[in-house]
Amino acid sequence: MPRLVVISNRVAVPKARGVAGAQGGLAGALNAALKANGGIWFGWSGQECDEFSGSINYVKSSDGVTTATIDLEHQDIEEYYNGYANSTLWPLLHYRIDLTQYEREFGKGYERVNERFADSVLPLIDKGDVVWVHDYHLMPLGERLRSMGVDNRMGFFLHTPWPPTNLFVSLPYHERLVKALLHYDLLGFQCDTWLDSFLHYCWKELGAEVDYETGEITLDGRTTLARAYPIGIDYEFFIAKGNTGEARQAGQRLLSSTRHRTAMIGVDRLDYSKGLPERLDGISRFFDRHPDRVRDLVFIQIAPPSREDIGSYQKIRETLEQKAGQINGARSDVDVVPVRYVNKGYPQEELFGFYRAAKIALVTPLRDGMNLVAKEYIAAQDPDDPGVLILSRFAGAAQQLDCDGQGALLINPHSSDDIAHNIRLALDMPLEERKARYEKLIVSVREENVQRWTENFISDLAEDAA
Structure with a gap:
């Protein structure tokens, strides 16, 4: 060569x-x-x-x-x-x-x-x-x-x-x-x-x-x-990260803090293309429709800052903080906070642990070239008890991860109804279906590296x- x-x-x-x-x-x-x-x-x-x-x-x-x-x-x-x-x-x-x-x-x-x-x-x-x-x-x-x-x-x-x-x-x-x-x-x-x-x-x-x-x-x-x-993704490199003590500790940390609620995660650079305000609107719609399930689900949004010198990026941070605060203000109790908004990044070892501990991933960009978070989430799952990937149909990854309708749950990120509906489907999805979807997804993630x-x-x- x-x-x-x-x-x-x-x-x-x-x-x-x-x-x-x-x-x-x-x-x-x-x-x-x-x-x-x-x-x-x-x-x-x-x-x-x-x-x-x-x-x-x-x-x-x-x-x-x-x-x-x-x-x-x-x-x-x-x-x-x-x-x-x-x-x-x-x-x-x-x-x-x-x-x-x-x-x-x-x-x-x-x-x-x-x-x-x-x-x-x-x-x-x-x-x-x-x-x-x-x-x-x-x-x-x-x-x-x-x-x-x-x-x-x-x-x-x-x-x-x-x-x-x-x-x-x-x-x-x-x-x-x-x-x-x-x-x-x-x-x-x-x-x-x-x-x-x-x-x-x-x-x-x-x-x-x-x-x-x-x-x-x-x-x-x-x-x-x-x-x-x-x-x-670099599949073998990422899997090796999951075999570290840092990954296991991060997963345990998240699980112990959820108090038996299902953890749903989003990991995105703080960017208007990622559909973060729309995502929070969808979560708000879910809790409006199912107020009793605020004790079943906790959403963790990890959003490291990005391009902070550009005005549109400063505005989206303010919008997210406001929307997260509104949801928590309406739905929190002394022992329950439904949305955790974390404005910082984490090493890959810790992200692997968070991914594995979360039973739902929300990857809902309004438009994305590919989106590797979706693939990292699948790679991090426990084959015996995998989570569910909810993915925007406007991400490049949707072409690979749809798996003829048997892989990720594809959604319209502009639709609060669609997001809320698919959160309910993911939350209630039986283990057998979760495993069947995971088995199709992991082949693509592992081989198309x-x-x-x-x-x-x-x-x-x-x-x-x-």
């Missing part, structure tokens, strides 16, 4: 494998691929500098993977990261045009930082290397590298959804951004829904020749291949590499 060069907004060093959520699995898989291919991982250091110099910070890990990072100026961070990436592209890609900010300076900053990435990484790319670029921060990077003479095989993977054409065209200069994407040889999407939306855009707005069967897009004499590559995702994408990308 040729050497691999991974480029992303931020670089995950090996020590980051212990952080909460699924990031550790992705970082671990990419590090393993880089190690196997003698590669390098390039991105922003997360640090701010007074004046951009382009100087590269190198770190070589104990397993031989080299990371290379650059620092960015304050203006770069405000316009490229907080601005265009997270205040323009992120909401638009998640169908939230009501929150999308169209600021000319944001676009200029985005273009400038992509130029700086290209200038800085260019000397690190050797002839024959395979280049893999990640996510919406760096859509134009491939075009910039092509203009600098890079003719290596280059691939791009989008970790978010891709919206329908009639939404995406609201973005100024949308044609230019998509044409830049078509300079990559391979484009990867999380599921067929996002892939189909992208193919439709290329056909309708660019007039490209699109083969929906093969995913080939031909425009101006150049052909790009677009395919779905559903990302998974992050290693297979990495191998499939790199194999397709390197197919014609020198």
Whole structure:
């Protein structure tokens, strides 16, 4: 296999494998691929500098993977990261045009930082290397590298959804951004829904020749291949976390605190795309319909803060605190609090214990590229007494975890009635049905893991590499 060069907004060093959520699995898989291919991982250091110099910070890990990072100026961070990436592209890609900010300076900053990435990484790319670029921060990077003479095989993977054409065209200069994407040889999407939306855009707005069967897009004499590559978790790595004392203690801690009530859990980064206010509305509706069951169920929402410098994220935190307080104010007793809202993150060992102790998981994003919490929850279950996954049909994971109606309970996250109804179904589901659903789900989670995702994408990308 040729050497691999991974480029992303931020670089995950090996020590980051212990952080909460699924990031550790992705970082671990990419590090393993880089190690196997003698590669390098390039991105922003997360640090701010007074004046951009382009100087590269190198770190070589104990397993031989080299990371290379650059620092960015304050203006770069405000316009490229907080601005265009997270205040323009992120909401638009998640169908939230009501929150999308169209600021000319944001676009200029985005273009400038992509130029700086290209200038800085260019000397690190050797002839024959395979280049893999990640996510919406760096859509134009491939075009910039092509203009600098890079003719290596280059691939791009989008970790978010891709919206329908009639939404995406609201973005100024949308044609230019998509044409830049078509300079990559391979484009990867999380599921067929996002892939189909992208193919439709290329056909309708660019007039490209699109083969929906093969995913080939031909425009101006150049052909790009677009395919779905559903990302998974690092199954063996996550299971190993569950065999630790920390995981067992966390599970016992949660169980002992519930006082024989069924624990229902949600674990989400604090983001408006995750449907957290709507989720609490659904829980409130459930308790309105079944007030006697307030002693049967306790909901634990873990929501680590995210992008706190952006106003829309500050607002959602306030909204959640208000809604959780309203439910608890109406339903609490001296010995019962129905909703626990925890505004911090936990290591994967503890999350594994919480997942196993919870008999219901609510994973209800309004829109999500994939959602690995759903897969982590299934992986953590006791095969002899598994819990029930309630999953938004608008998460990329729904395509895999529906299991022909015999896996997760799929819901419309905008419907309080639907959420409430499925909470009751999950709460009353007999053991035999829970086990049957789990047995279908665990096959997908175990086999469609992050290693297979990495191998499939790199194999397709390197197919014609020198």
